[in-house]
Amino acid sequence: MLETLFFDLFAGLSIVAGIGVVVSRNTMHSVMFLILCFFNASGLFFMLDAEFLGIVLILIYVGAVMVLFMFVIMMLEVNVAMLREGFLQYLPLGGMIAVILLVEFIAAANSGVFTADVHATAAHLAQDVNNTKEIGKVLYTKYLLGFEVAAVILLVALIGAVVLVIRERKDAKYQNINAQVKVRREDRVRKVRM
Amino acid sequence: MSAMDMAIQAGIWALEILAIAAPVALSVAYITYMERRIIGWVQVRQGCNRVGPAGLLQPLADGLKLFLKETIIPTQANRVLFVAAPLLSLVPALIAFAVVPFGETSLFGIWGHPHVMAVSNLNVGLLYVMAISSLSIYGVLMAGWSSNSKYPIVGAIRSTCQMISYEISMGFGLVTVMMLAGSLNLADIVHAQAGGLLHWYMIPLFPMLLVFFISGCAETGRTPFDLTETEELVSGYYTEYSGMWFATFSLAEYGAMILISLLTSILFLGGWYAPIPALDVIPGTVWLLGKTAFLIFVFIWFRATFPRYRYDQMMRLGWKIFLPWTLGWIFVVGLFIYTPGLDGIINFWLAWR
Numbered sequence: 001m002l003e004t005l006f007f008d009l010f011a012g013l014s015i016v017a018g019i020g021v022v023v024s025r026n027t028m029h030s031v032m033f034l035i036l037c038f039f040n041a042s043g044l045f046f047m048l049d050a051e052f053l054g055i056v057l058i059l060i061y062v063g064a065v066m067v068l069f070m071f072v073i074m075m076l077e078v079n080v081a082m083l084r085e086g087f088l089q090y091l092p093l094g095g096m097i098a099v100i101l102l103v104e105f106i107a108a109a110n111s112g113v114f115t116a117d118v119h120a121t122a123a124h125l126a127q128d129v130n131n132t133k134e135i136g137k138v139l140y141t142k143y144l145l146g147f148e149v150a151a152v153i154l155l156v157a158l159i160g161a162v163v164l165v166i167r168e169r170k171d172a173k174y175q176n177i178n179a180q181v182k183v184r185r186e187d188r189v190r191k192v193r194m
Numbered sequence: 195m196s197a198m199d200m201a202i203q204a205g206i207w208a209l210e211i212l213a214i215a216a217p218v219a220l221s222v223a224y225i226t227y228m229e230r231r232i233i234g235w236v237q238v239r240q241g242c243n244r245v246g247p248a249g250l251l252q253p254l255a256d257g258l259k260l261f262l263k264e265t266i267i268p269t270q271a272n273r274v275l276f277v278a279a280p281l282l283s284l285v286p287a288l289i290a291f292a293v294v295p296f297g298e299t300s301l302f303g304i305w306g307h308p309h310v311m312a313v314s315n316l317n318v319g320l321l322y323v324m325a326i327s328s329l330s331i332y333g334v335l336m337a338g339w340s341s342n343s344k345y346p347i348v349g350a351i352r353s354t355c356q357m358i359s360y361e362i363s364m365g366f367g368l369v370t371v372m373m374l375a376g377s378l379n380l381a382d383i384v385h386a387q388a389g390g391l392l393h394w395y396m397i398p399l400f401p402m403l404l405v406f407f408i409s410g411c412a413e414t415g416r417t418p419f420d421l422t423e424t425e426e427l428v429s430g431y432y433t434e435y436s437g438m439w440f441a442t443f444s445l446a447e448y449g450a451m452i453l454i455s456l457l458t459s460i461l462f463l464g465g466w467y468a469p470i471p472a473l474d475v476i477p478g479t480v481w482l483l484g485k486t487a488f489l490i491f492v493f494i495w496f497r498a499t500f501p502r503y504r505y506d507q508m509m510r511l512g513w514k515i516f517l518p519w520t521l522g523w524i525f526v527v528g529l530f531i532y533t534p535g536l537d538g539i540i541n542f543w544l545a546w547r
Contacts, residue, residue: 002200028339032275052318055322055325058329059324063331064358067332074335074347132378177510
């Protein structure tokens with residue numbers, strides 16, 4: 001009973017937050033709603049005994065990705081009137097996709113797989129099963145290749161970002177911080193006998 | 195489980211939360227007092243000594259003063275986020291304490307085996323602490339943005355850059371602890387360091403201890419890294435705050451400082467174990483809080499000793515020194531664990547082998 005209650009709480013709040021992301025006028029508020037949404041999603045992970053995934057969701061998405069998002073949005077000047085332009089032009093296409101998705105979700109919800117009782121009766125892992133260890137074992141044995149490929153793709157993205165950003169201007173003067181840090185008192189202070 | 199049981203359980207949880215939150219708030223008040231006294235002592239002056247005996251009532255007087263001050267909200271500020279920002283920075287600082295194990299107790303022999311004294315003895319405690327402490331950025335960012343003023347926004351941007359940069363090296367430093375302890379549970383990590391001073395992780399992971407503690411200084415914005423709240427920025431992201439909301443920010447900052455000190459003691463300095471096993475007759479909580487108090491003293495000592503970093507120096511330290519250093523140490527520890535011949539050296543600290 002309690003579990004269903006918590007599930008409804010997390011699921012409901014994440015839907016409300018999702019609507020908030022789209023509806024709120026202030027982009028900063030949208031970002032805050034998205035963060036709330038991530039929190040509730042991680043709550044759902046916790047209820048499925050996947051505490052590692054829940055925490056990692058907060059650590060990566062809320063702690064790192066959304067901070068950078070917010071950073072960019074803070075710098076942007078958002079013009080609401082500009083955003084409204086062409087609203088009617090995109091409405092038919094957007095509305096059609098929304099309706100199709102709605103029908104699909106309702107069909108999926110009514111298919112009998114996702115009833116509230118099913119969730120409540122799902123077998124829980126034993127108390128001593130360590131979720132982190134289990135994920136580690138699977139990731140480094142069964143799915144090793146996929147895991148490594150993902151790692152290489154991320155590495156490529158990382159190097160790409162560095163390559164795009166790195167440039168040294170010849171006409172600018174740079175400070176040599178190593179030399180600055182290595183400075184000792186003898187280099188700067190001279191004792192003068194008066 | 196009946197409704198009665200649930201009510202009792204909820205009551206116990208509320209008491210546990212109070213038993214941590216109230217001492218944290220109180221010790222924040224007295225850390226500000228100790229900070230002023232210690233810095234006064236370092237700088238050969240008195241510090242606060244007028245209110246009450248030896249100035250001991252000074253924190254209460256300060257609290258009362260802040261409480262009675264008017265909270266000003268600038269007209270151009272975003273009201274909702276302006277009010278929410280101090281709470282957004284205080285809440286992560288407090289809820290991170292939920293997984294900190296304060297020791298082990300068998301309640302004077304009533305329980306058969308010792309229980310860990312933590313609100314929640316989470317399996318992924320270390321990750322939880324990392325995740326929660328990364329949330330404190332939002333309070334800072336929101337405060338800077340919603341004030342709608344130039345100094346706060348510059349301060350908030352500096353602060354965010356600093357926190358993001360140092361969080362990475364902090365996280366990698368913790369990976370080495372996980373490699374040795376073989377667990378993410380904070381109580382298990384302490385158990386892995388049982389058996390006296392030589393078993394503490396500060397011996398094999400000494401560089402990581404330095405990285406973690408210095409990164410902790412940067413995370414909390416303490417002195418060598420307090421370029422986010424300098425005079426040139428008129429105290430950075432909380433320029434526009436006054437009264438209790440201002441006090442909330444400093445409560446969060448000092449709370450984070452206590453948390454970093456606690457974590458450093460738990461992860462590297464043997465947690466609740468005494469340096470010599472014979473001294474374990476003194477309760478573990480005393481040892482843990484003693485180590486924590488010493489580390490808080492080191493924070494204050496730093497503040498009295500070091501000049502402030504420049505922005506580019508701060509960035510260089512985080513990205514060009516700490517990050518390669520931590521990555522290298524992960525490699526070295528991994529090499530020692532899995533190379534035949536070398537593993538004999540590190541087996542002494544490996545709890546899981």
